[in-house]
Each structure stands twice: as structure tokens, then as C-alpha cells.
Amino acid sequence: MAHDLPAECDVAIIGAGPAGLAAAAELRACGAGRVIVLDREPEAGGIPRHCNHPPYGLREYHRLMRGPVYAARLVQDAWASGAQIFPGATVTALHAGPRLTVSTASGVQEILAQRVLIATGVRESTRAERLIGGTKPGGVLSTGALQGLVHLKGMQPFQRPVLLGSELVAFSALLTCRKAGVRPVAMVEPGPRATARWPAALLPRMLGVPLHLNTDLVAILGEDRVREVVLRGPDGTERSLAADGVIVSGRFVPEATLLRMGHLEVDPGSGGPVVDQFGRCSDPAYFAAGNLLRPVETAGWSWCEGQRAGRAITASLRGALPPPGGGLRVVAEGAALKYVLPQRLVARGCGAGAGDLLQLRVTQPVKGRLVVTRDGAELWSGQIDTRPERRLTVPIAALPVGETGTLTVRIEERTR
Amino acid sequence: MPPRASPLARARASDPALTGGRFDVAVIGAGIVGCALARRLTLDGARVVVLEQAAEVLDGASKGNSGLLHTGFDAPEGSLELDCIKAGHAEYQDIRERLNLPLIRSAALVLAWTEEEAAALPGLMNQAQANGVSDVQPLDRAALLALEPGLAPSVQAGFRVPGEAIIDPWSAAHAYLLQALENGAVLLRGCEVTGGRHDGADWQLDTPRGRVTAGLVINAAGNYGDIVDQRLIGRTDFTLRPRKGQFVVYDKPAAALAGHILLPVPTKTTKGVVVCRTIWGNLLVGPTAEDQDERATATLVPAALEALKARGAAILPGLAQQKVTAIYAGLRPATQFKDYQIRKHEQAYITVGGIRSTGLTAALGIARHVAGLIEAPWQPVKDPAWPRMPMLAEDGPRDWQSANNGGILCHCEKVTRREIEAALTGPLAAQTLAGLKRRTRVTMGRCQGFYCTADLAEVTRGRLVRPMTGQDDGA
Numbered sequence: 001m002a003h004d005l006p007a008e009c010d011v012a013i014i015g016a017g018p019a020g021l022a023a024a025a026e027l028r029a030c031g032a033g034r035v036i037v038l039d040r041e042p043e044a045g046g047i048p049r050h051c052n053h054p055p056y057g058l059r060e061y062h063r064l065m066r067g068p069v070y071a072a073r074l075v076q077d078a079w080a081s082g083a084q085i086f087p088g089a090t091v092t093a094l095h096a097g098p099r100l101t102v103s104t105a106s107g108v109q110e111i112l113a114q115r116v117l118i119a120t121g122v123r124e125s126t127r128a129e130r131l132i133g134g135t136k137p138g139g140v141l142s143t144g145a146l147q148g149l150v151h152l153k154g155m156q157p158f159q160r161p162v163l164l165g166s167e168l169v170a171f172s173a174l175l176t177c178r179k180a181g182v183r184p185v186a187m188v189e190p191g192p193r194a195t196a197r198w199p200a201a202l203l204p205r206m207l208g209v210p211l212h213l214n215t216d217l218v219a220i221l222g223e224d225r226v227r228e229v230v231l232r233g234p235d236g237t238e239r240s241l242a243a244d245g246v247i248v249s250g251r252f253v254p255e256a257t258l259l260r261m262g263h264l265e266v267d268p269g270s271g272g273p274v275v276d277q278f279g280r281c282s283d284p285a286y287f288a289a290g291n292l293l294r295p296v297e298t299a300g301w302s303w304c305e306g307q308r309a310g311r312a313i314t315a316s317l318r319g320a321l322p323p324p325g326g327g328l329r330v331v332a333e334g335a336a337l338k339y340v341l342p343q344r345l346v347a348r349g350c351g352a353g354a355g356d357l358l359q360l361r362v363t364q365p366v367k368g369r370l371v372v373t374r375d376g377a378e379l380w381s382g383q384i385d386t387r388p389e390r391r392l393t394v395p396i397a398a399l400p401v402g403e404t405g406t407l408t409v410r411i412e413e414r415t416r
Numbered sequence: 417m418p419p420r421a422s423p424l425a426r427a428r429a430s431d432p433a434l435t436g437g438r439f440d441v442a443v444i445g446a447g448i449v450g451c452a453l454a455r456r457l458t459l460d461g462a463r464v465v466v467l468e469q470a471a472e473v474l475d476g477a478s479k480g481n482s483g484l485l486h487t488g489f490d491a492p493e494g495s496l497e498l499d500c501i502k503a504g505h506a507e508y509q510d511i512r513e514r515l516n517l518p519l520i521r522s523a524a525l526v527l528a529w530t531e532e533e534a535a536a537l538p539g540l541m542n543q544a545q546a547n548g549v550s551d552v553q554p555l556d557r558a559a560l561l562a563l564e565p566g567l568a569p570s571v572q573a574g575f576r577v578p579g580e581a582i583i584d585p586w587s588a589a590h591a592y593l594l595q596a597l598e599n600g601a602v603l604l605r606g607c608e609v610t611g612g613r614h615d616g617a618d619w620q621l622d623t624p625r626g627r628v629t630a631g632l633v634i635n636a637a638g639n640y641g642d643i644v645d646q647r648l649i650g651r652t653d654f655t656l657r658p659r660k661g662q663f664v665v666y667d668k669p670a671a672a673l674a675g676h677i678l679l680p681v682p683t684k685t686t687k688g689v690v691v692c693r694t695i696w697g698n699l700l701v702g703p704t705a706e707d708q709d710e711r712a713t714a715t716l717v718p719a720a721l722e723a724l725k726a727r728g729a730a731i732l733p734g735l736a737q738q739k740v741t742a743i744y745a746g747l748r749p750a751t752q753f754k755d756y757q758i759r760k761h762e763q764a765y766i767t768v769g770g771i772r773s774t775g776l777t778a779a780l781g782i783a784r785h786v787a788g789l790i791e792a793p794w795q796p797v798k799d800p801a802w803p804r805m806p807m808l809a810e811d812g813p814r815d816w817q818s819a820n821n822g823g824i825l826c827h828c829e830k831v832t833r834r835e836i837e838a839a840l841t842g843p844l845a846a847q848t849l850a851g852l853k854r855r856t857r858v859t860m861g862r863c864q865g866f867y868c869t870a871d872l873a874e875v876t877r878g879r880l881v882r883p884m885t886g887q888d889d890g891a
Contacts, residue, residue, distance in 0.1 A: 105823040126864035128743045133716045136888035148870025157885040224890040260669040
């Protein structure tokens with residue numbers, strides 16, 4: 001493993017998860033020179049390191065893998081390509097140049113690069129962000145923290161927690177609990193249906209965990225340990241439920257503070273950077289890929305984005321990308337749409353690396369017509385029947401890429 | 417490897433209270449006031465023992481405040497509180513560099529949002545003058561918006577108080593106590609005073625750790641002050657009704673929205689909701705003011721937190737787009753009286769009670785005032801030790817910027833493994849997760865432990881009184 005960080009490199013990648021590692025390997029395969037991957041964790045691999053269950057690797061390696069095996073394979077592939085991976089290296093600031101401030105155990109240094117790819121991923125939102133009331137006892141964990149304790153450290157933080165949320169990650173938490181001999185007393189979902197698709201939604205019943213829909217977790221109570229939680233059911237009545245822990249799962253947010261503290265433009269809708277179809281940020285020497293772009297996609301999806309970013313950066317280094325400014329702005333209209341990205345579409349470049357889909361998410365369950373317009377003229381439409389946290393896309397090929405103006409994406413809801 | 421003894425068991429094995437030593441002074445309560453008292457009296461030459469009922473220091477009223485160093489511009493004229501604030505403000509500035517304690521000279525703006533509030537401004541400025549804070553400057557709407565472009569344009573008028581500042585409320589208290597400990601004081605945690613009597617010469621205090629003998633007792637028990645008075649001298653001059661304050665802390669990008677501490681026009685009962693940066697580079701909105709009977713628990717209420725967010729966004733519209741990092745609630749020891757309740761009783765007993773939100777600023781002044789009440793034969797310590805605290809302020813210099821720091825463990829707050837190790841060792845070693853958080857900031861950032869909980873649980877395994885099971889521990 002490499003120890004001394006270089007002062008200069010061709011491409012610096014921030015984040016050694018699926019997107020960052022895929023980009024590193026692709027960049028090297030395309031002939032890039034010195035490619036370094038910086039990760040603040042003690043080990044490279046990203047979130048899959050502590051997701052000790054399948055399904056990983058189908059798209060990338062055509063077989064079913066557990067998270068840690070998959071993460072190890074990504075790291076191995078990146079090393080084999082000739083990229084250098086530096087765990088324990090925290091990027092603390094982004095500057096024009098591009099130039100990075102990096103902290104390691106030996107202190108602070110700066111790295112100059114030709115291009116930078118930011119692939120810092122997502123995290124779950126916290127109890128504080130959700131303003132859950134009560135006291136602050138021990139035993140309140142995100143899925144990420146739970147999986148770190150269980151899979152990386154062999155600890156069992158509680159025996160009968162309440163699990164908040166029903167996104168895919170909540171089912172990952174259920175599997176982790178099963179592995180650790182922990183039996184959740186209830187799964188609580190504020191919405192009317194489980195967010196994750198069948199068959200994941202069958203899992204609670206299989207494991208004997210009651211699923212409470214239309215139910216809010218309003219308070220967590222206890223002194224040094226969680227003693228009980230207060231739930232508010234569909235009829236508005238509150239009741240307490242004995243539990244010794246709470247798993248606060250899902251509602252992912254991009255880990256984008258480096259951007260918020262720096263000079264790159266951030267999209268309030270996605271919480272990630274504003275990018276064009278090449279993943280290029282508002283400073284065109286910076287690129288972004290993976291779940292930093294938006295909450296939240298699968299590891300395989302992020303891996304594909306990383307590969308594409310590797311090709312786009314290669315084209316950029318060869319001067320083969322179209323100029324970054326101008327083109328089409330893409331905006332989401334109406335409260336039902338949470339975000340759309342890329343937020344800009346510039347002319348097609350010679351060389352690969354462009355994404356071929358607009359990615360969208362809704363804020364509420366919605367049926368109707370998804371419409372893309374420019375100056376009132378309809379350019380594309382499609383029927384949708386979707387829920388929050390589900391993948392929703394529009395083919396970029398159907399849009400007038402290379403032209404200018406503003407594309408508006410909105411949903412015409414079907415009246416019931 | 418032999419099993420490691422718990423920190424409490426190790427402390428007990430060397431418990432000086434059990435070996436029959438006599439102390440000159442027993443300070444009951446290791447909050448900000450108790451810590452400052454321990455420092456003052458130790459430096460004055462007394463042999464001091466600090467008795468704290470909780471497993472960790474700063475675990476009562478002092479765990480949740482606004483982190484401000486006040487000038488006393490709005491304190492009641494002629495009050496003991498004002499004297500202590502002014503003395504405390506001055507001494508903090510004198511000693512902070514030697515203790516490596518941070519200070520942001522942000523100044524404060526007192527803002528009027530209604531005509532009624534604007535009408536109250538001249539009176540407040542007169543009060544500031546009368547209180548010896550002579551540098552306040554009246555500002556009209558345009559001047560306010562020029563100073564703070566992020567303010568809502570509906571602001572009417574205000575004035576600037578240059579001396580108001582931002583400090584690190586926990587490092588300050590830890591520094592005072594650590595200086596006492598390094599100069600001979602003794603700290604006993606998990607040591608509630610359950611009873612005691614004066615035998616004509618000395619106090620004999622009953623604690624779960626054995627009998628403690630001291631010439632003088634000082635009650636600095638915060639939210640339990642009246643109960644301790646009842647237990648030891650059989651009467652109390654006040655009744656505590658803790659005032660709960662809830663706070664919302666925003667992520668670091670929000671700190672760019674306001675340079676000044678933004679204060680409202682105060683009411684009779686409260687200084688009101690403050691919007692200000694914290695020394696750690698966040699932005700804080702709070703506190704609420706809610707009287708309650710419960711002394712031990714401050715419960716977070718979603719509706720109150722929503723109201724704080726709305727209030728914050730009404731003052732700084734840009735706050736609506738910012739992310740919440742943390743929520744917390746504290747209890748200030750309010751009594752039926754407005755002023756501090758500091759009284760010397762017969763039988764070598766002093767009560768230091770009713771120290772509310774200004775206690776952080778006033779603590780050093782309170783300690784001087786109390787020392788002045790004691791006719792002591794002690795000789796001041798010559799060349800006392802001056803501990804240097806770890807610098808936790810966002811603008812540093814921080815440990816992550818220096819060599820051999822062991823690497824960053826908590827990424828949001830950039831806490832290094834070396835800082836965590838240091839906080840788990842020494843005379844004031846952290847015994848609870850909450851204590852470790854206050855000493856280092858670990859897990860207190862935006863991810864609230866998503867990334868670092870597992871690593872921290874491993875580092876602290878066997879070294880805290882309760883194993884880590886999340887990013888909070890109720891302390």
C-alpha cells in the first residue's frame with residue numbers, strides 16, 4: 001500500500017467506494033497517467049464494506065456477492081489497473097486549480113491535479129435532522145453505524161430495537177439484525193406503504209417483525225439506554241412501545257459538505273453538485289459521480305456512473321469535451337418532483353462518458369404523466385406510477401441536446 | 417491479558433476520601449460554577465475536593481447552554497449577577513491564552529422586529545451605559561443590513577454590543593477544573609452527597625464513596641441546590657424550578673449567514689431566542705424558556721424545535737435551506753428570584769445557587785466573589801501549573817492539521833485519534849461518552865455517528881463506565 005501522498009497527480013478521486021474505484025480503473029484503462037484515490041476511512045471500499053449480505057456485483061461481475069467481498073474486489077481491480085489508493089486521507093477543502101487540502105496522520109498537505117472526481121457518496125439522515133423528540137439515550141443508531149458495529153467490530157448494541165423507515169436500507173438493517181441475533185420489536189413507516197419494492201417488503205413478515213404503516217416515531221425515551229419509544233398511529237393517538245434501541249434508517253442525503261463549504265454550485269433539490277451529462281461541476285475541472293449526485297441509487301448504478309466519469313475525464317484531459325457553459329438548463333417544477341439531474345445538458349462530446357438518462361425522484365406517491373417542455377412546447381412525455389425513492393428516468397436522446405434554453409420537467413397528476 | 421478495571425473502580429481504589437484526609441473545602445457540584453470555585457480556591461491555597469453526583473463533570477445545567485461570553489449590558493443594574501459577569505468576562509480574557517481557550521470577538525446585535533421592540537431600544541442602551549458597557553452603538557435598518565446582509569429585511573432597528581463574544585463552554589470549565597486538579601485538588605465523580613453534619617470543627621459528608629471531611633462546604637449543585645441545602649443545613653432560601661431551553665444546531669455552512677450574535681429584545685423572563693455561530697463553526701438557534709418541575713430530564717419536543725427553526729428562518733431567511741446537525745435541551749437553575757442566590761451561612765457553609773444562563777460568563781467572577789466571603793489562612797500557590805487545553809475551535813489551530821495525529825476518526829468534526837486518546841487519559845479523563853464528546857466533539861457533527869460510531873466503540877471499549885451503543889448515552 002502506498003504511504004506518501006504525491007504533491008501532484010493527473011486525476012485525484014475523492015472517495016473509494018463503487019463510483020470512485022470504478023472511475024479509477026476506467027481512467028487507467030483509458031491511459032490516464034497518475035490516478036490517486038483518497039478515502040478518509042481506514043480501509044477503501046465504501047459502504048459495501050459493512051453491508052454483509054447480497055445482492056452485490058451482478059452488473060459488474062455477473063455473480064451474486066456479499067458487500068465486503070464486492071468491496072474487496074473493487075479495491076483489487078483499482079490497484080491492478082495501476083491506480084494508487086490512499087485510505088486515511090481526508091480531503092478538508094476544495095480549491096480552484098484544482099487543488100485539494102488533505103489531512104492524514106502526518107498532518108496537512110496540498111495536492112495539485114489536472115482533474116478531480118468527487119465521489120463521496122451518501123449517508124442516512126439523523127434523528128436530529130428529523131427532529132425526533134424525547135431524550136438522548138444510548139442505543140440510537142443509523143443503519144450505517146449499526147452495520148459498522150455488527151459487521152466490522154462484532155458488537156451487539158441492542159436486542160429489541162424499533163426500526164424506523166421502509167426503504168431498501170431498512171431491509172438491509174433487518175438482515176443485519178438477523179445476523180446479529182437481534183429481533184426488532186417493530187418496523188415503523190410514516191407513509192401508507194412500504195417504500196421498498198416487493199419482495200423486500202415481505203421480509204418483515206417472514207422475520208416476524210410487525211410493520212406499522214402511517215405511523216410516526218415522535219419520541220425516544222430513556223436515561224442511559226433507550227427504554228421506550230412513543231408512536232403516533234394513523235388515528236393520531238400516541239402509544240408507547242418498550243424497546244432498547246432505535247434504528248433510524250434511510251432518508252439519504254449526499255455527503256456534500258465539501259461542496260457546500262467550497263466554490264462548487266450545489267442543487268438544493270438533489271443535495272449534490274450541479275452537473276452536466278458528463279458529470280462536470282460548475283468548475284469544469286471538477287467531476288462528480290455516484291450517490292453524491294443524489295440520494296440514492298444502488299452500488300451497481302454508482303459503479304456505472306464511475307466508469308462513465310472515468311471516460312468523461314479522459315475525454316476532458318484530451319480536450320474532447322464540448323465547452324462547459326451554455327446549453328440547456330434542466331429544472332424540476334412543482335412540489336411532487338424532488339430533483340432532476342443532470343441539471344445542464346451541453347453539446348455532445350467526441351468521446352464517450354455522457355450519461356444517457358435524466359434521473360428524477362418524486363416526493364410523494366404519484367400517478368400521471370411526466371412531461372418535458374421547452375418554452376411551453378412538449379418535447380417528451382411518459383406515463384408514471386411511482387413512489388418516493390424509486391428510480392424514474394427520461395432518455396436524454398429524446399431531448400434537443402446541443403441547443404439552448406430551459407427544459408422544464410413536471411408531473412401532470414391523474415385525478416383520482 | 418487481565419481484565420481491565422472500570423474507571424470508577426480504579427478511582428475508588430485510590431480514593432483519598434477513604435484514607436481519612438481532611439480537605440479545607442468541599443465543593444458540591446462539578447458544573448461551570450463548581451469548576452471555577454475549585455480553581456480559585458486551589459490557587460488561593462486551599463486543599464479542595466470536588467464532589468460530583470454524576471459519572472461525569474458538566475452533566476447538569478452546564479451541559480447545554482449558548483456558549484456566549486456576555487458583557488452584562490442587559491443584566492439588572494446593581495445586581496450581584498452584573499458584578500460577577502463583569503469580573504468573569506475580564507478574568508476569562510486575562511487567562512484564556514495561558515489555558516489555550518478560544519474566543520471569537522463577534523460582537524452582538526440586539527434587534528427590534530416590531531415598533532414596540534424598537535421603542536424599548538433606548539431604555540436598553542441606557543441600561544448598558546449604567547452597567548458600564550459604554551461602547552454600544554445604535555444602528556438603523558440600513559446599517560444593520562449592511563453589517564449583516566443575511567438578516568431579514570423586516571428588521572427595524574437595533575444596536576451593537578462590541579464586547580459580546582463566543583467561547584467554548586465545555587473546554588473553559590474543563591480548563592478551570594483541570595488547573596485545580598493539577599495544583600492539588602481532588603475530583604470524585606459518582607459521588608452524591610447524601611447527608612452530612614458539622615461537628616463543631618469540620619463538616620463530615622456522607623457519600624457513596626465514604627465519608628469526606630472538610631472545613632468548609634460550598635453548595636454549587638445547580639439544579640439540586642435547594643435539595644443539598646435541605647440535606648446539609650436543614651433549610652433553603654430558595655426553590656428551584658428548572659427552566660428548560662431547547663436548541664437547534666445547524667451545519668457548518670450555515671455559520672456564514674451571520675457574523676454577529678443576533679439577540680432579540682429581552683423580556684422579563686428570558687433573554688429570548690439567540691441566533692449565533694458556535695465556537696465549533698456551527699450556527700445555533702435557541703433557547704426556548706419553559707419552566708418545569710423535573711430536575712434531571714430535559715425532553716426535546718418536535719413542535720418547539722419546529723418553532724425554533726421557523727424563528728431562525730424569520731431572522732435569517734437563508735437558514736431555511738440549511739441542514740440541522742443536532743438538537744439538544746438544557747436546564748438552567750432558575751429560582752423564584754431574579755438575582756443569583758449566593759449566601760454565607762453559619763457552620764462554614766456557603767450556598768451558590770440560582771446561577772442561570774449567565775453562569776458561563778460569570779463563573780470566574782462568582783468564584784472571586786465567594787473567595788472574598790471566606791476568611792482563609794491559606795497561602796496562594798506559588799507558580800501554579802497552567803494546563804493547556806486541546807483547541808477545538810473551528811478556526812483552530814486544530815490537531816488534524818499537525819503531524820502524528822493518528823488520523824481523523826470523526827470526519828464531520830475532524831477529531832483525531834490522538835485527541836480521543838488524550839481525552840481518555842489524565843486526571844480529568846472522560847468516563848462517559850457524553851464526557852468524551854464534550855472534550856473532543858467526537859460524533860457531534862452532521863452525520864451524528866453514521867461514519868465513526870463503529871471505530872469509536874472500538875477505541876473506547878472497556879474505558880467508559882457504560883459501553884457505547886450509539887452516539888448518545890443519556891448523560
